Amino acid sequence: MAAGTVVSRVTGLIRQVLQAAALGTGLLATTYNQANTVPTSLYFLLIGGALNSVLVPQLVRARTEDSDGGMAFEQRLVTLVLCVLGLGAVLATWAAPEIISIYQQDTPTTHDAFELTVVFARFLLPQIFFYGVFSIFGQVLNARNRFGAMMWTPVLNNVVLITMFGLYLGMMTTPENVSDITSAQVRLLGIGTTLALALQAIALIPYAHASGFRLRPSFHWRGAGLRKSMNAARWTLLFVLANLVASTVVTRLASAADAALPNDGVGYTAYSYAQQIWMLPQSIVTVSLVTALLPRMSRAAAERRLDDLRADLSRALRVSGVVIVPAAFFFVAFGPQIAQLLFAHGAADAAATVPLGHMLQAFGLGLVPFSAQYLLLRGFYAFEDTCTPFRMALWISGMNIVLAVVCHLLLPPRWAVTGMAAAYALSYAVGLLLTALRLRKRTEGLLDGRRICRTYAKLTASSTCAGATGWLIARLCSHNLTSVASLAAGGIAMALLFILLARLLRVGELRSLPRLG
Known part of the structure; x- marks a missing residue:
């Protein structure tokens, strides 16, 4: 799993470097990046959060307790997910202008950027459906303790995107401003990006077939045991919504910095690039741990083996910390140099990467509480408790929003988004403390706190x-x-x-x- 994640993240980093070389780190890049973020956000809002957090325990329980090994439950769940996300993708594509207006203002000075973002969104919003295909088949595999395919198939996505950005750089003149990009370039980016995700999703289907799963659409949802899943998922929906509101506020404020300094790389694209680099260690180590531990922790919680659950959490926190803690200090020490090495190419020069490097430093130490809180939340999900994570998200998102608005109002555009990165890190530090206190009560004992x-x-x-x-x-x-x-x-x-x-x-x-x- 970790090997697949490492290869996926390395190829993803190559893709990100080529993307920055093609589009830069300013307003032009923001139009593509914002449109490419919206499908992910809507997918998680519709059902993705529930898939990743709630339904794995439900699938494990169904495979353990149902007389048919959970096959009927799986068929109904897969059918429901694909129908919901298929309809959601169609409606979102139709409502693209209204959705983009939430993230970005349409003013006379930013009208061209707004219109370009809408065009990109129409190409990219069908990704909502393919995110669902990838996730539901991945969770079917996870419930069968087969984790490798879900970690390796994103490499295919990255290879397609690397090829796409390579063609973009090699065959076309790289535009510097929003008004300079051509229709052919927009089509290449839009179609290529969605095609890459579609291939990643479809590639999981043969692995699910090999594990014994056969897709037979079942629309007998009433009385099928899905009500319990949906009741648990409603809190996860609110959890995702709380995070989405915070990220939307930050995106809108960061876009204002882009509009004020369109070619300086001080806004949303620099923030998102810095955040993606910052999250690499957590994605490789912590996510791999969680994917493997959640089914085991769910079984331990169901059987009331709380000592085993606490031991798994303690070990995961301590082992992941060996990578997470030095990585956090590495970003603080070398943020500007990392940004220059990765992104000072093509459309972005060395000066344009300096704000990105400062944002990476501002995120820096927040990697430790971010990763630890991500792990501890899985303790609640093992108990099928989705209400408490929502309450934690309210605290974190509320604090993040307040601090982001303060940065926007008090700091100049050059430093406002850097301040928002520090605010994000501080919010998770507070969230970690609250989460640890609540989980200690939920597990009816100490979390091995002294050793940790x-x-x-x-x-x-x-x-x-x-x-x-x-x-x-x-x-x-x-x-x-x-x-x-x-x-x-x-x-x-x-x-x-x-x-x-x-x-x-x-x-x-x-x-x-x-x-x-």
């Missing part, structure tokens, strides 16, 4: 010393070496010193990481 805190204290001390040393070495090398060489020198020094210090401090999880599978 002791491990994270050692990791923080090692990362701080290693990060400061790596930053100093990179700074000294920058006078005589290229930016890439100085970043490599600083990064290698930080990694080696971190491993040495962690061993000296007897961080046992460092040895268990390679044996995680």
